[in-house]
Amino acid sequence: MTNSRLLAELTIQAKVKAHSAPSVCPCGAIRTLADRPDATVVRHAHTVAKAHAPDTAAADLTPRLTTATHLRGTLLSPLSPTPVALHGRLVTFWPYGTPVDPENPDAAPWEDAATLLARLHRTPTPTPLPPMRGPAKAALAVARLRAAGPHSATASVLRAWSTLPAWARAESPMPDTTTLCHGDLHLGQLVRHPVPDGPWLLIDVDDLGLGVAAWDLARPAAWFACGVLPPDEWSRFLTAYRTADGPAVPADGDPWPALDVPARALTVQTAARSIAKAVAADRALDEVEQAMVDACDRMGSAPSDLE
Template sequence: MVVRLPDPAEHGLVGDLVAYAGRVAPARVGPPAVLGHRQGELVVRCGALVVKAHSTRTDTHALERRLALATETALTEVLLRPVHSGHLRTRFVTVWPVARALRPDAQELPWEEAGRLLARLHTARVPQSRVPEAGGPRKLASAMRRLAVHPAGGGVRAAIVKAAYASLPAWCRGSAPQPRSMITHGDFHFGQLVETRHGWRLIDLDDLGVGDPVWDLARPAAWFAAGVLPEGGWERFLTTYREHGGPAVGEDEWVDLDGPARALTVQTAALAIVNGDLDVAEVFVGGCRRIVEQERRLQATVT
């Protein structure tokens, strides 16, 4: 059953996407169901396929180069490989095989699989010259721009988030070069894992590219620091990542993770305010407040 959409034009797009999938692989198409529609994107499942209409703001050429990475031999067991990609009028469209996503209320997360996949991604030997820059600071900057123009952007909570952002290291804010350059996911969280009949894979390649691998560990680290992830799960994730040669962190992981984890705390808080997610905002704005207080104590010690 198709989920009711707020915009009748989007409703028509559902049928167009189903027809598109039917031309790509007619034997695999079935009744449609909308899986998501936000920020100008629309994702529809139709039988054994998932079709995504990307935002009209998408850099199509960059995305095509990212999708090409999924066909690299070194990454075929790491990234979910698209069935097809192309254009539908003004939209860039990708077609994917159906896979089992994690439920939002999942009691157990695939800690070890996440650590293994990220380690394999970060150590993959693939040509970097054809790959765009990964997410990381670019995602953070986008979140701060959205907060700046949002009606809540002048409030007390937003002021705390902006102060925490200003305290971040320059390279975390994108105003200095990244310390390392490797293939990274660019927007990793546990919702980016799906299970196929061949095993677990990473999805959502829109921010895949060259960057510092520490950013892929930064969001789980921020969640752990905020008390959202259990200590045992975080340790299983990090241990497996290291056991498979993951290069993002050294012996003391927080030496490498401190700045990026604070950056993801700021990013999560900013987006929670923009999206009106009060529960998430309460947790991560609290984290931003602690970042600001810690910075003030540090400055007082220095002076």
């Protein structure tokens, strides 16, 4: 759990940002939205404060924040493009947006997510950016798996990891470093702003950068391939992306030559994180987690034709 002193002071900072006189604030309690080693997020009224991962560099985060301020209508803009330091962590402030309702999967905004991605991928970079962090996050998940301790599925996931090309394992540069990418797309990365029912926007710029656009489609593609995402929802997402002229896949025909490597990488990443969490909690894998591990087992045992 994150340092309690950091959480307490982040709460104060959120109140200060929301009000000129936080001591007489009538808005009620702070809500903790996330409290993980890589991010602590709190909300007060319509202001959100986020403490980024300890290894986040200002030289990388600041241009990502600046990009978000330029891409209104696609990315949620921060309240300030300049992070502040708090207990050795960079902190940013954001307007609160209405998130996707996890209890109502039928209302998942697949078309909106795909359209926003296509728009992002077609947008020239307004400021120099570092590489998109998708492969680096996958490599971090595998590193955590190796450190988690013994599990019967670990070997299958590591075999699948070894079939991927070096760029997908963050061991060499990505083949495309010109396309603006989100880097960690899932439905938790969308909010409506202004609340409660404004247009959907992408959030979380920590992994934003230049790289392989297909990586942003890889998580739903992996879920579909593993039988976790229903075919009709995958079709809605892919069709909307193509309709919006997204460049990651061909306008028609088979999308999998473009999606195969990123989808395999996200499958490994998800399986690796699932096993590490299961080991830490001393529990069995759930049905979805097991489906990802089973897919890794198939990947590792099939002949590899990845380049």
